[in-house]
Amino acid sequence: MSESHSPSSNTTTALITGGNKGLGYETARRLGALGWRVFLGARDEARGLRASEQLAADGADVTFVPLDVTSDESVAAAVLTVSGITGRLDVLINNAGITGELVGPEETLPQHLVPVLEVNVVGPVRVTHAFLPLLRAGHDPRVVMVSSGAGSLTITSDPERKESTFPHLMYPPSKAALNMITTQYAKALPGIRLNLADPGFTATDLNGHKGTQTVTEGTDVIVELATTSPGGTGQYRDRDGSLPW
Secondary structure (H helix, E strand, C coil): CCCCCCCCCCCCEEEECCCCCHHHHHHHHHHHHCCCEEEEEECCHHHHHHHHHHHHHCCCEEEEEECCCCCHHHHHHHHHHHHCCCCCCCEEEECCCCCCCCCCHHHCCHHHHHHHHHHHHHHHHHHHHHHHHHHHCCCCCEEEEECCHHHCHHHHCCCCCHHHHCCCCCHHHHHHHHHHHHHHHHHHCCCCEEEEECCCCECCHHHCCCCCECHHHHCHHHHHHHHCCCCCCCCEEECCEECCC
């Protein structure tokens, strides 16, 4: 892990939740390669430290931040950690997410939904709310919510799209809710650009590495929205452009 020191006034700072593997780790690597100061959030301390040390060994300016998006106490502690190093946060990437159990709609019970909604919907709200003061102190503050094409009513209604072939009461509804939450934030917070990234079918732990894209391809849109946010705020995009709601 790199030494904790205040970034210079022209260094972009970013926090990534779920940053110890997959899309989060690759996003941290890419933003670190741009010279950004990266705060790598992860629930598992050992894995988070290992990931941060690997990135730092490659020259990235990265600091591990213990962060469980389902815990008010953990998120509050993460805010204190980041604010103790820098007085601002330029970019927040709400990447942490889970798919939930692979059971069909008929077998789905309320207890199946609760953990998925807690991580994928309540988590981003908890983290975004807690970091708003630091974001408001940031340079052109941006929030990237990592969503999915599975959260689009249009895409999941299109028989030509893979997302329409897997009926599931946990993951798709959670991403649809995240989409709506983000558009509402975008209207209410005009000084912060809030956008949604659909990484596409990327090989990660979430799909048993069956995805057809690499993690670099999957993070293209995340990095795009983190760095430039084309179209301003309230956008829903994948690496090829805007997506239908």
